[in-house]
Amino acid sequence: MEAGFIALLMSWCPTAVSGVLIFLVSYLIKKSKDDSVKNAERAESLRAEINATLNNFGERLTKVEHDYVKNEFFLRELSGWKTEINRLSDLINTNFMTFTQHIITFLTKGIK
DSSP: OHHHHHHHHHHHOHHHHHHHHHHHHHHHHHHHHHHHHHHHHHHHHHHHHHHHHHHHHHHHHHHHHHHHHHHHHHHHHHHHHHHHHHHHHHHHHHHHHHHHHHHHHHHHHHHO
16 A cells, blocks of 8 residues: 555655655664664663662672671570580589588488
8 A cells, every 4th residue: 555655656746755755764764873872872871770789789798698607607606605504504503403402401300
């Protein structure tokens, strides 16, 4: 259908139609070049934003890893101390109970 329309226009005034078509094609080529430049600039801007975001994420991940490793190290070190403190606490409680029983038996024998 478009070909028939162009053929009708060409029979009416071939020079004017050719000029309009040349102008239209050159405008489309120029517009395409402008759009490609804008797209390239936008792609570069997005690339910079992505790099900034990834760097920020990397820094945050490094901080989290550092804090986690640091906390894990301290927890591992403290777990040994906690075990030792719990063992000593049990030993003290056992000795205290034994000592208390000895005092009670001494007092009960002494009173009789």
